[in-house]
Amino acid sequence: MIWEIIIFERLVMKMILSSFFRAIFEYDFMLYALIAGIIVGILAPLIGSVVVIRRLSFIADTLSHFSLAGVCFGVFLSRLITIKGFDPALMGIVFSISGTFLIEKLRGFYKNYKELSMPIVMSFGVALSGLFINLSNNIDAKFTTSLLFGSIYSVSATNLIIILVIAVIIFIVIFTSYKKIVTLCFDETYAAVSGINVKSLQLLLTIILALVISLFIDIVGVLLIASLMIIPVAAAILVGDSFLNTVITSIIFSEFSLLTGFIISYNTNLTTGPVIILINILILAIVMSISKVKSRHHKTKEI
Amino acid sequence: MRVTVDNLTFAYTQKLVLNKVSFSLKSGDFLTIHGKNGTGKSTLIKCFLRLLNVPDGSIFLDDVDINHIKTFTNIGYVPQKTEFNYEFPITVFEILSCAYNKKRDAFYTSIINTFDLNKIYHENINNLSGGQIQRVFIARSLLNNPKLIILDEPTVGVDVDNVKTLHQILTDLKKQEITIILSSHDLDFCKDLTDYSLVLNDLGDYHFRKIGDENDS
Secondary structure, eight states: OHHHHHHHHHHHHHHHHHHHHHHHHHOHHHHHHHHHHHHHHHHHHHHHHHHHHTTOHHHHHHHHHHHHHHHHHHHHHHHHSOOTTOOHHHHHHHHHHHHHHHHHHHHTTOSSOGGGHHHHHHHHHHHHHHHHHHHSSSOOHHHHHHHHHOOGGGOOHHHHHHHHHHHHHHHHHHHHSHHHHHHHHHOHHHHHHTTOOHHHHHHHHHHHHHHHHHHHHHHHOTTTHHHHHHHHHHHHHHHOSSHHHHHHHHHHHHHHHHHHHHHHHHHHOOOHHHHHHHHHHHHHHHHHHHHHHHHHHHHHHHO | OOEEEEEEEEEETTEEEEEEEEEEEOTTOEEEEEEOTTSSHHHHHHHHTTSSOOSEEEEEETTEEGGGOSSOOSEEEEOOGGGSOOSSOOBHHHHHHHHOSSOSOHHHHHHHHHTTOTTTTTSBGGGSOHHHHHHHHHHHHHTTOOSEEEEESTTTTOOHHHHHHHHHHHHHHHHTTOEEEEEOSOTTTTTTTOSEEEEEOGGGOEEEEETTOOOOO
């Protein structure tokens, strides 16, 4: 009886996987979605690690909402005038980057309440998004849901090219400035003293963050962007024992959640973004319980 | 490295922290800064490292105004333990190799050996004791061949044995003609090495004197 159940389970798994992989090679949109997903799976925790160390999680959330305003503005523009090859996502990138400057500008107005700049920019972004959606013709609920929760299957060839170009730029920056970035993240004062131009490196990192955020809107949606960057890192911190292996572990968690999220959402017709994030949360919960058991075991040993 | 501070004045919104502070040090001099919390020890160090803009007065390193130095090259800095960003895993190897621009060479290895870091080289910094962390930070500060080392409260959270080791390390550095500026709560730490002492009081008052010299400035 047990054997029969196991064989049946394996058959079902085989069917699910084979139909998923067949679809990848049959449909372009599936292939685009998978490639975009794999790239995002590497980029999100890579940038997420910097975000977590430098305590920028709220900036990530703010920028994602401001970037949403850009995408909505892009949609509004595309309904108004036809520009060949214009992708609303490009406006998302423009808004996301200008959002970083806006946050910085607003911070200067307060001494003790610098974080006020973030809810201000976030509400400004949400309000603009609502306004542009309102002003654009023929926008249905499906479109707004895809902005909020993402729809990776809508990744077009143009989107994919933008994602690839930005990913390559980010990888080059990270590999050439790896040592400086690590030093800056962990100890800003030491970085300044050791000859690193802290201000320009900080600016570069914020622009990278803005770029990545605007890229992710299509994939997981504005509401879940910050979680895609932060949850795999939050889990990896609990198991990692060096910087490099923590970052690699977070990439493994992130890729695992993306791929299983894909397969599950493909077979169940559920929205991909939330499924991916829920798998990430599940991984985090498992890691947390294992590390709790481990630390308890360690304490008992010490006693 | 020669250090000259000329009429340095600094105030936070309403509170005057440093009031016309002036002193100078020769290469190899050892200055200890004392003072209660909030009297400006960290502010003075931040001014040295150009982390705070000095509105009034000047700081010269080897006769060059720090505002005219493009990037610092010969300054070693040992932060207060709390300044480092803990919890995210990073090993001693990663901290040191990221702070060193070149590949591992004889100089790098000699620093690792001097500070006895081989045993903890691949350890996560979060698992180390206060004394071990301090050794890592001092080793890191020496990687860019400093002529001036600034240490901010190096004895905080360090046990008695490691305070002794720290004292020995500073004795060796002084012999190499490196100028040392150290801020400390502990009035007795490095008393024997100190050439000059700077005591900061409330309201920006200060007291600078050469140790063993009765004539205060």
